[in-house]
Amino acid sequence: MLIRMLPPDFLTQLRDGARERRRDRPKGPEMAAVEDLTGPGGVPVRRYRPGGDGLPLLVFLHGGGFVFCDLDTHDRTCRRIARACDVDVLAVDYRLAPEHPHPAALDDAVAVLRQARPAAVAGDSAGGFLAAAACLALRDTGGPLPALQALICPNTDLTLTRPSITEKGTGYGLDADELAFFAASYVPDPAARAAASPLHAPDLTGLPPAVVVTAEHDALRDEGDAYARRLAAAGVPVRHRREAGLPHGFIQNMDLTSAVAAAAHDRVFADLRELIPRDR
Numbered sequence: 001m002l003i004r005m006l007p008p009d010f011l012t013q014l015r016d017g018a019r020e021r022r023r024d025r026p027k028g029p030e031m032a033a034v035e036d037l038t039g040p041g042g043v044p045v046r047r048y049r050p051g052g053d054g055l056p057l058l059v060f061l062h063g064g065g066f067v068f069c070d071l072d073t074h075d076r077t078c079r080r081i082a083r084a085c086d087v088d089v090l091a092v093d094y095r096l097a098p099e100h101p102h103p104a105a106l107d108d109a110v111a112v113l114r115q116a117r118p119a120a121v122a123g124d125s126a127g128g129f130l131a132a133a134a135c136l137a138l139r140d141t142g143g144p145l146p147a148l149q150a151l152i153c154p155n156t157d158l159t160l161t162r163p164s165i166t167e168k169g170t171g172y173g174l175d176a177d178e179l180a181f182f183a184a185s186y187v188p189d190p191a192a193r194a195a196a197s198p199l200h201a202p203d204l205t206g207l208p209p210a211v212v213v214t215a216e217h218d219a220l221r222d223e224g225d226a227y228a229r230r231l232a233a234a235g236v237p238v239r240h241r242r243e244a245g246l247p248h249g250f251i252q253n254m255d256l257t258s259a260v261a262a263a264a265h266d267r268v269f270a271d272l273r274e275l276i277p278r279d280r
Helices: 010-023 075-085 104-116 126-140 163-167 176-186 190-196 221-233 259-275
Strands: 033-038 044-049 057-061 088-092 120-124 148-152 210-217 238-247
Touching (some): 044 075, 057 075, 057 104, 075 259, 104 126, 120 126, 163 221, 176 190, 210 221, 238 259
Parallel strands (some): 057 088, 057 120, 120 148, 148 210, 210 238
Antiparallel strands (some): 033 044
16 A cells, blocks of 8 residues: 555656766765776676775675665765775675565675675665675575674665654655565565565574664664664674664765764764774
């Protein structure tokens, strides 16, 4: 029912809007090198090198509800992570739904992580979902696992049953009807959505230490909080913070207009600088 509330051309609007917004966005910090490369299975990837030898590698998985965004929409975010955290960043242009439903995006993420062997994996929103799910998949298939997973406003539960879906699902920038569309696009069978969701994984032991950042006014807030609690209960070291006063997606360029968001960005970057190992 929620999906029928959206206009028929909703997906086209999303993708066109993302392209238009990136044209007007500041570029972000200069890098020593930025390379567009081809990853395993032909997956496009982009490597950001801020300068310096032997920097740790962070693989970044962009958000966008599994259905939109790409290397260019998150270019500034990747540049800022690379510069602020003193890491090389490898951004992944995974396949999008609904043209490529689950597990296509997850397969792309796992393949890149397996080949790149990064010190860390990070993702925002749907990218946080994929980062968490990829760590579970790598654990179950013998790795190698990154030393850190950073999940920023992550989607972790495609069943969309947490209270914040209703409480924050209208008027905060990410609406419940949009989330229903994203879930249906990525996993068309409703009966399969729980099994695909990291929050419903039966066992979270043996996963990498995690940074989990949620936002007060995010419809995905409660499932991110719940995943952090489940990780901690499974013995996984977790640094979890709920950012007050912020909506979903604050990590994506909100620092340009909000001092509160800029301070939250600084806290995320400080976490990564501190927790990403420098000896891998």
